[in-house]
């Protein structure tokens with residue numbers, strides 16, 4: 001019997017989404033095949049990794065991921081420049097975690113100043129994230145959107161409870177928008193539809209179906225992403241065709257495996273390497289599931305994932 | 316090719332005697348077609364029907380077990396391409412490579428580490444599942460000595476013997492005669508002898524080819540020589556090829572029920588950089604590998 005490869009033809013395509021301006025511009029998505037299936041379709045753009053920075057020093061990050069940024073992380077501008085110039089970041093994700101009421105409770109005005117300062121210091125596209133406090137994120141992200149007007153940023157995250165104000169602000173200031181729902185393909189579809197019904201184009205959305213770390217439900221995220229991608233490609237479901245985000249660093253550097261010192265758990269091996277591997281493996285798995293954009297923290301994890309992406313694209 | 320309910324019905328006794336627990340032979344046939352019942356529930360089915368149905372109802376990826384006892388590893392039995400379609404049956408097994416060119420002491424050390432690798436994670440036992448002993452030296456004597464050390468220091472751990480050298484294979488396999496090992500290394504030039512050796516020792520035969528056409532040919536060849544349990548290596552080593560080959564293999568098995576490729580897949584992931592290796596491994600684990608061979612076992616890997 002001769003072997004005939006079973007190739008798929010896909011009816012849909014992921015929207016190509018361009019972020020940033022000028023020579024810093026980056027495009028993600030655009031493919032018409034499952035992740036890295038270049039043997040049966042085209043993948044015009046490689047997945048993009050954004051380095052995560054914060055508006056306040058990362059006191060909540062475990063030491064092993066704080067250390068690489070020790071010299072710069074007391075100042076978001078320095079931190080952003082370090083990521084762009086030294087680490088060759090193609091994109092930066094600024095998380096305004098200091099605005100959370102239980103943290104520094106910084107005001108929307110303070111947040112918008114940070115955004116302006118960072119934007120005037122770097123050339124690469126900026127992803128602007130709130131503190132994940134759904135009430136506070138509304139005024140913070142509205143202010144941030146205005147401060148970033150004309151820079152074609154990504155604003156996030158809009159959730160079911162606050163999407164109206166945030167989507168309106170992103171629309172008025174010409175940004176892209178992250179729509180986040182909690183690990184359920186139907187919720188994710190519904191939120192994209194609601195946002196679209198406000199007049200916000202589907203082609204400007206990035207879907208975040210919610211991340212989970214290796215060993216903490218990664219398989220849920222994996223399957224939700226895989227199902228979203230299949231709906232987009234095989235059923236040509238346009239509400240599922242925006243690129244997807246994996247907010248990896250935040251979820252990974254919270255779990256026990258990335259924190260516990262080797263002295264407590266000798267059978268788990270060196271803590272630093274373990275943490276880096278945990279972040280990199282989580283990231284890689286989500287790329288295989290269908291993510292086009294990742295937010296990550298540790299430079300060594302990013303480097304390893306970039307090298308592997310290269311091997312997946314070029315062979 | 317999977318049979319439809321009606322096709323199955325034609326092969327049943329059609330007496331509607333209800334002994335299978337279903338009201339009619341047709342109802343039972345429908346359950347069989349959906350894999351919700353097994354043929355042994357019908358006491359009156361003919362030998363002829365058993366044969367036809369047995370072949371048709373076998374899972375598209377042949378089930379097999381490497382090793383014996385509590386540490387035996389099951390592979391194959393997969394029926395789907397995506398885990399949300401139904402489920403992936405057997406998790407990918409992790410094997411660590413031991414080169415026979417290492418000193419006896421180093422070999423003993425790695426073997427001991429494998430034995431100790433088990434960790435308990437919220438009730439789940441995770442460990443390095445197997446040892447892949449490779450004939451790096453190409454010296455049968457060294458391979459034999461290394462096999463002996465592994466058999467002594469890691470008793471019960473499933474073993475993959477990797478060599479294309481028949482003499483080396485013969486020398487080493489006797490230490491694992493009743494242990495369902497994998498004999499990996501059959502290729503176009505040594506297929507016949509390797510097939511015989513595998514049969515004699517009840518080993519799973521790992522076949523290695525250069526691409527999927529050659530793999531199909533080789534698989535048919537060893538099957539015709541009487542080998543039942545086969546492990547496939549398409550020759551893919553780079554991430555891009557691993558995704559492509561593994562995907563096409565799984566599709567051939569599950570969508571076309573293409574028998575020559577309806578076997579579990581083995582991928583070799585060894586890299587100089589262990590983090591890079593871990594990432595390539597994670598691709599194999601997500602995309603259809605049944606066994607992956609790693610070069611090192613830093614503790615965080617399992």
Ligand code: B12
Nearest residue numbers: 182183184210211212213215216217218219220221251437
């Ligand atoms: C305890 C629990 C939690 C705990 C513990 C989670 C943890 N990581 O340790 C907390 C409160 C933190 C939690 C949080 C969330 N949970 Co919860 N949680 C449960 C609950 C009640 C029991 C699970 C359990 O412990 N089972 C017993 C253990 C031994 O079995 P297990 O299956 O191995 O449990 C593990 C996993 O289930 C995992 N886990 C628990 N919740 C979630 C949620 C998600 C999305 C993921 C990926 C993993 C995960 O952690 C458990 C311990 O290791 C289930 C409902 C249920 N009765 O099953 C919901 C449930 C699993 N959670 C759910 C949800 C939606 C969430 C949140 C997204 C809620 C939110 N708004 O943030 C978060 C996500 C957290 C995350 N990414 O890990 C949903 C999942 C729905 C879906 N579509 O898959 C469930 C099914 C409840 C529901 N019907 O809505 N959860």
Ligand code: SF4
Nearest residue numbers: 331332333335340357
């Ligand atoms: S036991 Fe066999 S013969 Fe009897 S009803 Fe069931 S399928 Fe038909």
